[in-house]
Amino acid sequence: MARIIFTTVLIGFILSLDLYVWSAFKTQLIERPFLKYAFWTITLLTIIFMYYPAINTNMTLYPNYMVIIFGFIFTIIGSKLAMVLPLLIDDLLRLFKYVYQAVFVQKSLSLGGQPISRLAFLKNTALGLGALTFSSFAYGILVGRFNFKKHFVDLALKNFPKEAKPLKIVQISDLHLGSFQRKDKLMEAVELINEENPDFIFFTGDLVNNHASEAAPFVEVLKKLKARYGKYAVLGNHDYADYIGLDLKSDEGRSKWQRNFDEIQQHFTNSDFNLLLNESRLINVDGLEINVVGVENWGDGRFSKYGDLEKAMLSVKEGLPTFLLSHDPTHWTNKVLPFSKHVDLQLAGHTHGMQFGIEIGGIKWSPSQWKYKFWAGLYQNKEQYLYVNRGIGHLGYPGRVGIMPEITVLNVQST
Numbered sequence: 001m002a003r004i005i006f007t008t009v010l011i012g013f014i015l016s017l018d019l020y021v022w023s024a025f026k027t028q029l030i031e032r033p034f035l036k037y038a039f040w041t042i043t044l045l046t047i048i049f050m051y052y053p054a055i056n057t058n059m060t061l062y063p064n065y066m067v068i069i070f071g072f073i074f075t076i077i078g079s080k081l082a083m084v085l086p087l088l089i090d091d092l093l094r095l096f097k098y099v100y101q102a103v104f105v106q107k108s109l110s111l112g113g114q115p116i117s118r119l120a121f122l123k124n125t126a127l128g129l130g131a132l133t134f135s136s137f138a139y140g141i142l143v144g145r146f147n148f149k150k151h152f153v154d155l156a157l158k159n160f161p162k163e164a165k166p167l168k169i170v171q172i173s174d175l176h177l178g179s180f181q182r183k184d185k186l187m188e189a190v191e192l193i194n195e196e197n198p199d200f201i202f203f204t205g206d207l208v209n210n211h212a213s214e215a216a217p218f219v220e221v222l223k224k225l226k227a228r229y230g231k232y233a234v235l236g237n238h239d240y241a242d243y244i245g246l247d248l249k250s251d252e253g254r255s256k257w258q259r260n261f262d263e264i265q266q267h268f269t270n271s272d273f274n275l276l277l278n279e280s281r282l283i284n285v286d287g288l289e290i291n292v293v294g295v296e297n298w299g300d301g302r303f304s305k306y307g308d309l310e311k312a313m314l315s316v317k318e319g320l321p322t323f324l325l326s327h328d329p330t331h332w333t334n335k336v337l338p339f340s341k342h343v344d345l346q347l348a349g350h351t352h353g354m355q356f357g358i359e360i361g362g363i364k365w366s367p368s369q370w371k372y373k374f375w376a377g378l379y380q381n382k383e384q385y386l387y388v389n390r391g392i393g394h395l396g397y398p399g400r401v402g403i404m405p406e407i408t409v410l411n412v413q414s415t
Helices: 002-031 033-055 064-105 121-143 183-195 212-222 251-270 331-334
Strands: 149-157 167-170 200-204 231-236 277-284 286-293 322-325 345-348 358-360 364-367 377-380 382-386 406-414
Touching: 002 033, 002 064, 002 121, 033 064, 064 121, 064 167, 149 364, 149 382, 167 183, 183 212, 183 406, 200 322, 200 345, 231 286, 231 322, 277 364, 331 382
Parallel strands: 149 406, 167 200, 200 231, 286 322, 322 345, 345 382
Antiparallel strands: 167 406, 277 286, 358 364, 377 382
């Protein structure tokens, strides 16, 4: 019910956008019946497409056409939002002109007289921004979502012995296999990872969107991932079936939750990943001992807090390089930094870089930074580090614009 209410409110907002855009271009649209009918047909389809997933909460693997539907919705809404800004500026200018004429020229606030027409260049700007946004979002769907990029990071840790050989760690995150659809594209990412011949592969959560069954068709592909000393993983907020409306106070709801939890653990086992549930491993790498720690999801705010850092760090051998896999980057500042035992590096994901932004040269921007202080890349606090992976998969909008799907390759050595 909450999902339907939220969708209804969102549709109301979209309709207000449509009416506002219609008011600006209705003369041109009315004169061209095809454009008029196309305008409102798109609005109607948007409403239908938004309600469909809202009332089908039990969908596991979305059929291929759902990717097209979600892409259509995001592209249309984004384009309309882009068009609104120039139109708002235009209306504010018209209001100022009206007040000026009424007060200083006509000495009256009467609405009589000739209406003040819209500025043609601002209307054209609105059309141009709408077209640019539409093209960018379409490109993100057709090309960006599978445009895998490797990010190479050199990291020097104080606890890393000087005589030890550097470690090559590949981090991946946020596969969201319920949205992935294509095994061949996932295989492309697997091949890119295996090219690096890593010592470890660390996966930092969100294997699926809602249901463990979404991962079943992809297990054999993930099993092909190879790492010299093992593959380790943790769960993300989407891996617990928390967003499908289960009543955990009822026996039936709790039973469904547990079956999903058991199934997702089995998927990790079948794909040769060591799933860490608030626990640690002491691993010997040619004489170098390291701690690999994994917590269940812990997120600031209303996100689930299954993670127990104290339990996970209980058996950690201090003074050794310690790597923590924890899905949500807010865990770092809230729990990890003030914790009594030292964590050299936390690897996280979760933000996706909002799948939209700009990363060119020294420019790094995304709307994600309005919500998350640490949203992509490497961060440092004294001798402790956090790396936030941009994710491989996608959720909601089936594309990426500017923030490409990421494979992180970390070269870890001594200071």
